[in-house]
Structures are given as C-alpha cells and as structure tokens.
Amino acid sequence: MWWLIAAVGLGIPLVVTAMPEFGMLAVGAVAGAVTAAVGGGTVLQFVAFAVVSVALIAVVRPVANRHRGRHPTLASGVDALKGKSATVLERVDGGEGGRIKLGGEVWSARALDADQVYEPGRTVDVVEIEGATALII
Structure with a gap:
C-alpha cells in the first residue's frame, strides 16, 4: 500500500x-x-x-x-515563398524583369538565368526573394 x-x-x-x-x-x-x-x-x-x-x-x-531538441522548422515570411510555384503575368526576363502571381499576390520577378525569358501564363518556380523581387526559374 x-x-x-x-x-x-x-x-x-x-x-x-x-x-x-x-x-x-x-x-x-x-x-x-x-x-x-x-x-x-x-x-x-x-x-x-x-x-x-x-x-x-x-x-x-x-x-x-x-x-x-528537435524543433520543426517552420518557414515564414519570404522564406516560406522559396520553392513555391507562381504564374507569369507579364513577360519576365533577366534584365528588367516582369510580374508574377505568387501566393495570391502580384510580385515583381526576374529570371535567375539572365538569358531566360518567361512568357505570360507559364508556371515557374521561385528560387529566392531579393527585397521585393522574386528570382524564378
């Protein structure tokens, strides 16, 4: 007892x-x-x-x-946008860039490869965010 x-x-x-x-x-x-x-x-x-x-x-x-000790990594802010798919709204190139629709918002974008051009309607992937510009491939 x-x-x-x-x-x-x-x-x-x-x-x-x-x-x-x-x-x-x-x-x-x-x-x-x-x-x-x-x-x-x-x-x-x-x-x-x-x-x-x-x-x-x-x-x-x-x-x-x-x-x-293991904590799940939760990406937030612009880090959460890396790797996401987006749709080209305005022609995007490596120079002046263009516009994409990413996560329901319109973002300025630039091609990661300076020689690459993406036409409207194409689906692209976001590689990096620099300021307010998405770098895409």
Whole structure:
C-alpha cells in the first residue's frame, strides 16, 4: 500500500512540473508495489524500485532529450515563398524583369538565368526573394 501512495505522490510533481523523471520514479514505485503484492520482502521491493527507476531514467531520458531538441522548422515570411510555384503575368526576363502571381499576390520577378525569358501564363518556380523581387526559374 505504501508503494502505491509513493507512486501517487511522485505522480503529482510529474503533472505539476512536467518533469518526466518523476513519472519514471512513480513507475518504479509501482514495481515495488507489485513485488510486495507477490510476496517479495522489503529488500526485494526496494531493489525492484531502484532497478526499474534507474533503468527507465537511463533508457527513456536520453531518448526523450534527443526528441526534445528537435524543433520543426517552420518557414515564414519570404522564406516560406522559396520553392513555391507562381504564374507569369507579364513577360519576365533577366534584365528588367516582369510580374508574377505568387501566393495570391502580384510580385515583381526576374529570371535567375539572365538569358531566360518567361512568357505570360507559364508556371515557374521561385528560387529566392531579393527585397521585393522574386528570382524564378
């Protein structure tokens, strides 16, 4: 019974502080309770608690820390426009440029390759944004 009280007692800080180590210790306390339920002595109960708790902390914590460090990269602003498709509205070349429709907005555009010319209606890809001008291919 004391092991289950300890498990609940360790579960409360887990919820309050969001520290997973408390949850691992709570599972260790449940292992101690199971050992007591099957007739294990006090020493065996503490050994079960220690082994399960240490094993969980040694195995689960490094995996959790690796996953915690990964943050999805979310492109925003002009970075989100790189790689998008656009439609040529006015003739685009490498010199004076032209206009494209990109993400529902009209942008000035210039061909990445100075010798390339894109006629209206053609679908192009945005490679880079320089100021308010999209470089396309």
